[in-house]
Amino acid sequence: MEVKDIKSYGDLDGDGGSQIIEQVLSLKEKVQAKLSGVKRMIAIGSGKGGVGKSTLTFQLANQLRKCGKAVAILDADFNGPTIAQISGTKDAKFIPGENGLTLPVSKNGIGIMSIGSLVPESEAVDFSSVAQGDSYIWRATKEFSVLTDILANTNWGELDFLLVDLPPGAERCRQFAEFFGKRVSFILITIPSDVSRGVVSRSYEALKESGSDVIGFIENMDGYICNDCKSVKPLFPNNKKIQLDLQRLGGIPFDPKLALMCDRGIADETSEKSPAVQSLAKIAADLLAVS
Numbered sequence: 001m002e003v004k005d006i007k008s009y010g011d012l013d014g015d016g017g018s019q020i021i022e023q024v025l026s027l028k029e030k031v032q033a034k035l036s037g038v039k040r041m042i043a044i045g046s047g048k049g050g051v052g053k054s055t056l057t058f059q060l061a062n063q064l065r066k067c068g069k070a071v072a073i074l075d076a077d078f079n080g081p082t083i084a085q086i087s088g089t090k091d092a093k094f095i096p097g098e099n100g101l102t103l104p105v106s107k108n109g110i111g112i113m114s115i116g117s118l119v120p121e122s123e124a125v126d127f128s129s130v131a132q133g134d135s136y137i138w139r140a141t142k143e144f145s146v147l148t149d150i151l152a153n154t155n156w157g158e159l160d161f162l163l164v165d166l167p168p169g170a171e172r173c174r175q176f177a178e179f180f181g182k183r184v185s186f187i188l189i190t191i192p193s194d195v196s197r198g199v200v201s202r203s204y205e206a207l208k209e210s211g212s213d214v215i216g217f218i219e220n221m222d223g224y225i226c227n228d229c230k231s232v233k234p235l236f237p238n239n240k241k242i243q244l245d246l247q248r249l250g251g252i253p254f255d256p257k258l259a260l261m262c263d264r265g266i267a268d269e270t271s272e273k274s275p276a277v278q279s280l281a282k283i284a285a286d287l288l289a290v291s
């Protein structure tokens with residue numbers, strides 16, 4: 001199609017009648033109102049993929065819940081929404097209530113909002129585009145508008161903690177920081193390799209630039225729990241060339257039982273005897289001490 005009268009930006013008058021600014025502002029107000037009962041919002045990021053963000057998000061929530069706290073998780077990783085599977089809420093139904101969608105709840109009482117409960121693994125998550133074949137152009141816009149809709153249309157209720165499981169991508173941490181604003185703090189996850197620490201370090205720098213509050217980092221897979229002797233053995237070589245100029249909140253060993261429980265959707269049944277769970281309990285207690 002040939003467009004004959006192409007306007008320059010200077011010719012465009014107002015919003016063309018769409019009231020786009022008013023609409024965005026009222027959505028923002030709705031999100032603000034819906035989150036008004038949330039005392040603390042912590043985003044779990046990394047920049048790196050596959051380092052245990054989702055696993056530790058759920059386990060931290062689990063420990064906070066065990067301390068009697070009201071906790072929910074927002075799975076913001078739309079392309080890899082694994083919290084539904086880990087928490088056993090894959091088949092959860094979203095029931096509309098008076099004040100928005102009622103949060104599905106895991107067996108141990110953690111509210112779970114994950115697209116993994118809506119879209120089965122056999123289907124690609126699609127940010128459908130008005131420009132067919134050009135979905136890359138609209139990706140961030142669509143993704144954050146879906147996130148806004150989820151925040152504005154869910155009944156989050158009164159929560160001590162809302163944990164947000166972030167997608168990978170160092171510069172994406174900053175996008176989420178700008179999206180959530182001052183209400184959110186960050187915990188970064190790394191594994192003990194320079195390959196991972198390097199990416200996490202980039203994420204931290206990006207977050208610093210946006211003036212975000214970064215609580216510290218957790219070193220996941222810091223050793224592994226030997227199935228035979230139950231002791232914690234080293235997993236990665238001690239090759240710390242890249243140091244993170246950030247508080248280390250704790251180290252979590254790789255626990256094969258924990259991996260299995262995540263796959264089976266029973267990650268809330270972890271044993272208190274596991275050194276991984278004990279480390280997480282300590283991190284949760286430290287978080288509560290400063291809340």
Ligand SMILES: Nc1ncnc2c1ncn2[C@@H]1O[C@H](COP(=O)(O)OP(=O)(O)O)[C@@H](O)[C@H]1O
Pocket residue numbers: 046048049050051052053054055056082220221252253254255256257258259260262263276
């Ligand atoms: N400390 C741990 N002990 C056992 N398995 C773990 C641990 N951390 C992560 N895993 C496993 O590693 C895989 C990747 O973890 P995941 O949380 O999905 O990473 P991410 O969210 O960063 O992509 C999952 O199969 C998970 O069960």
Ligand SMILES: [Mg+2]
Pocket residue numbers: 053054055077080082165
């Ligand atoms: Mg994940």
